[in-house]
Amino acid sequence: MEYKGVMVFAEQEESVIHPVTFELLGKGRELADRLGVELTSVLLGDGVGDKATILIHHGADKVYLFEDQSLKEFDPLRYKENIVPLLRDVKPEAFLIGATRVGRTLAPRIAAALRTGLTADCTDLDLDEEGNLIQIRPAFSGNIMARIRTRTRPQIATVRYKVMKPAEPNPERRGEVIKRDVKVIEDSGLRILKKEPGKGVDLTEAEVIVSCGRGVKSREDLVIFKELAALLGGVFGSSRPLVDCGWVEREHQVGFSGNIVKPKVYIACGISGSPQHLFGMRDSDIIIAINKDPSAPIFSVADYGFVGDIYEIVPILIKKIKEQRRTAKNLKFLQHGT
Ligand SMILES: Cc1cc2nc3c(=O)[nH]c(=O)nc-3n(C[C@H](O)[C@H](O)[C@H](O)COP(=O)(O)OP(=O)(O)OC[C@H]3O[C@@H](n4cnc5c(N)ncnc54)[C@H](O)[C@@H]3O)c2cc1C
Missing domain, CATH: 3.40.50.1220 (TPP-binding domain)
Structure with a gap:
C-alpha cells in the first residue's frame, strides 16, 4: 500500500531526450489517470535541466532531476546508484524504462538492487481490477502474448520503442522539478576511451x-x-x-x-x-x-x-x-x- 504512482525513466544522450521516453510518458499518463495517482519522471545528466520542462509538457507531474558532470555520459553504475535511493524514497508502484540499449543495461541492475521483479521487452501495459500492472509481452517466439503480473514492488518493466503512441506535448502543462543531490562516484570502473560513430543505419x-x-x-x-x-x-x-x-x-x-x-x-x-x-x-x-x-x-x-x-x-x-x-x-x- 505504501507504493503509489507511476515513474518513467527519461533517457537522454547529449541532452536529447530519446523518443521512447515520450511513448512511456503517454502510457504512464494513461495508467496514472486510471489509478488516480501522480506520474513522475527521473532525468539524469549534465546540463539537462531545461529538458525537465519538456517532460512536464509531455505528461509528467513531477521530474526528479540529477545533474552532475559525473552523469554526463550514461554509466550503468552511476545511474543505478542514484536511481535506486530515489525509488526507495518515492516508492512508485510502477517504474517504466525504454527497452533500448541504455534501458536494457540499466533496468536489471536496478531490479536486482531492489530485489524486485522485472519484465523485459513489453509491448503493452494494462491494469487489472486490483490496479496491478499487467505487463504484456510476446512469449514462445511471439506465438502468444503473455500477461505478466509482478508481486513485488516497484513493478519494473522495460518497454519496446515504437510500440506505443507518444504523448502529445502541451506547453500549458505545469509541474514541479525537484533537484536531487547527486551521489558522485569518482571511479565506476567504466571509462569511455573513444566514441565510434554508428554506421548510420536506423x-x-x-x-x-x-x-x-x-x-x-x-x-x-x-x-x-x-x-x-x-x-x-x-x-x-x-x-x-x-x-x-x-x-x-x-x-x-x-x-x-x-x-x-x-x-x-x-x-x-x-x-x-x-x-x-x-x-x-x-x-x-x-x-x-x-x-x-x-x-x-x-x-x-x-x-x-x-x-x-x-x-x-x-x-x-x-x-x-x-x-x-x-x-x-x-x-x-x-x-x-x-
Ligand atoms: C526466438 C526467435 C526469434 C526470431 N527472430 C526473428 C527476427 O527477428 N526476424 C526474422 O526475420 N526472423 C526471426 N526468426 C526466424 C523466423 O522464425 C524465420 O525462420 C525467418 O523469419 C525466415 O526468414 P525468411 O522469410 O527470409 O526465410 P524463409 O522462411 O525460408 O522464406 C523464404 C521465402 O522466399 C521465397 N522465395 C524463394 N526464392 C524466391 C524467389 N526467387 N523469388 C521470390 N520469392 C522467393 C520462398 O517462397 C519463401 O517464402 C526468429 C526465430 C526464433 C525462434
Whole structure:
C-alpha cells in the first residue's frame, strides 16, 4: 500500500531526450489517470535541466532531476546508484524504462538492487481490477502474448520503442522539478576511451525499407535490393537468416529479435512472413510483398502482393523507377527551357 504512482525513466544522450521516453510518458499518463495517482519522471545528466520542462509538457507531474558532470555520459553504475535511493524514497508502484540499449543495461541492475521483479521487452501495459500492472509481452517466439503480473514492488518493466503512441506535448502543462543531490562516484570502473560513430543505419526511423529474405541466392545479389532501397530514399532491411549466416549486419534485422519498424512503405522480397518477422513490420503503413509462393504468409499482411520471382520483378522495378526519373528530369528541363 505504501507504493503509489507511476515513474518513467527519461533517457537522454547529449541532452536529447530519446523518443521512447515520450511513448512511456503517454502510457504512464494513461495508467496514472486510471489509478488516480501522480506520474513522475527521473532525468539524469549534465546540463539537462531545461529538458525537465519538456517532460512536464509531455505528461509528467513531477521530474526528479540529477545533474552532475559525473552523469554526463550514461554509466550503468552511476545511474543505478542514484536511481535506486530515489525509488526507495518515492516508492512508485510502477517504474517504466525504454527497452533500448541504455534501458536494457540499466533496468536489471536496478531490479536486482531492489530485489524486485522485472519484465523485459513489453509491448503493452494494462491494469487489472486490483490496479496491478499487467505487463504484456510476446512469449514462445511471439506465438502468444503473455500477461505478466509482478508481486513485488516497484513493478519494473522495460518497454519496446515504437510500440506505443507518444504523448502529445502541451506547453500549458505545469509541474514541479525537484533537484536531487547527486551521489558522485569518482571511479565506476567504466571509462569511455573513444566514441565510434554508428554506421548510420536506423531502421526504426526509416520511411521506406526494402527487406530481403532467404529468397536471395547469394550475398553478391544483395546489391540489387540495396539499389532499390537507395532509389526510393530508403534503407535496406533483412530477415534473420541472412543476418545469422553473416551476409547482413545485425542492425538491419527486422523482427522479434531485431528491430520493430513502422515505415510508410515496407517491401518484403523473398520473405515468407514468419510470426517472428511479421512481429517487427506488420504495423508499416503500406506493405508490398514479392514472393514466388502464393501461399506465403507474408501475403496475409500485404497491401500489395506480387506472386513471382524477385530476380525478375525487382530489376523491372528499378528500371521503371529510373525511366520515370529520367522522364521527369527531361520534362523539367523542357519546361525550364520554354
Ligand atoms: C526466438 C526467435 C526469434 C526470431 N527472430 C526473428 C527476427 O527477428 N526476424 C526474422 O526475420 N526472423 C526471426 N526468426 C526466424 C523466423 O522464425 C524465420 O525462420 C525467418 O523469419 C525466415 O526468414 P525468411 O522469410 O527470409 O526465410 P524463409 O522462411 O525460408 O522464406 C523464404 C521465402 O522466399 C521465397 N522465395 C524463394 N526464392 C524466391 C524467389 N526467387 N523469388 C521470390 N520469392 C522467393 C520462398 O517462397 C519463401 O517464402 C526468429 C526465430 C526464433 C525462434
